[in-house]
Amino acid sequence: MEQIDSWHSTILNSLSDVGRMLGAYLPSLLGAIAVLILGWLLARGVQALILRLGEGLDRFASRMGWRRHTRRLAVQHTPAQILSAVMFWLVLLLALTLAADVLGLPGLASGLGKLLSVLPALFGAITIFLVGFLFANVVREAIVRVSSSGHAARGILVARLLHGLILAISALIALGQLGVDVSLLAALIMIAFAALMLAIALAFGLGARGTVTNMIAAHYLRRVYRIGNRVRIGDIDGEVLEFTPTTVLIETEEGVISVPAHWFEQQAAMRVDLEPNDEMET
CATH class of the missing domain: 2.30.30.60 (SH3 type barrels.)
Structure with a gap:
């Protein structure tokens, strides 16, 4: 009988401890759930707003040949869709960080906060490279289009050189946005490009002597x-x-x-x- 009373007392004490723990953490848990729900709703709202306001951006990108140029990068979405998705996850990640802080999980909150601090730079770097990629393709097509049939080969060569240079500059700027020291790499690219342009100028000069x-x-x-x-x-x-x-x-x-x-x-x-x-x- 005493053994049963001891078990009964142990169970009651355990249930009491669980009750006290739930009583202590329930407000925080409910608060975290509320933060997540509000964060998800806010993220959806921001996503819908960007999709609506980004119609002009999509039209501009379409005129610039967005789908044609980004096909090789396996990008299937419009700029507004990409931007809205990025903002959705940023807002949701912010809500997760706040929820972790409400739950009293400083380690998780700190990790999510560090991730949040890196994402804007990463998003900026990707945006810079995509814009540079589009601009490089537009410049290349424009040069090839205006090149006369008699100088089409030269026009294609110049177009490819400028395309590569713009891509290299875009990549350097994107890496700099991420905090990477690109000074040495930039110097090497500029030296290589200058040497290449000098060689092409000499070749054109010698080849065009009769024309001149x-x-x-x-x-x-x-x-x-x-x-x-x-x-x-x-x-x-x-x-x-x-x-x-x-x-x-x-x-x-x-x-x-x-x-x-x-x-x-x-x-x-x-x-x-x-x-x-x-x-x-x-």
Whole structure:
């Protein structure tokens, strides 16, 4: 009998302790649940508001080719959807932090607080890189579009170089936003890009020497000859039909011939529609 009384007393004491613990923690637990519910409702409200206000942002991104450019990044959502989702989880994480603090869990609250302090920088870095990625693609497409068919290869090369440079700068800025020291990396990228541009400039300069020579010659030929003048240059005899930036179009009996402008300086060119004493060589 005494043993039963002892068990009964132990059970009552345990239930009493549990009751006191529940009485002590129940307000905190209810408060934490209330904070989570309010936080979830607030997060949903913020998400809906951003989706509504972000319609203009989505239209602008669509005009900039958002879906076309972000397909390779496997991004299936619009900017407003991404922003609303990020803000939803930020608000919910803030509610979790407050709930942990209400429950008297300082370790959990501190960890969530540190995560909250990092997320804005991370979100900013991702945003910077995405904007840079879009801008780089737009610049590349614009350069390729305006490049003439005769210089399409050069236009594509320049477009790719600028695309890579903008991406590199965007990545550096994004890393700097995260607190990473990118000074050495930035210096290396700038040195490499400068060396590459110098090599390309030299290649273009050497390759375009003939073009530049013809452009200069064509400039001075316009002062000496006029459309309709009859000229003889080497075996070519005909009438000046048109001046282009680098050539002279001459209409002969066989057809229209495009003569490089510098030929007029290197060979004996004669206007045959003048009097004999007015003939000239250039």
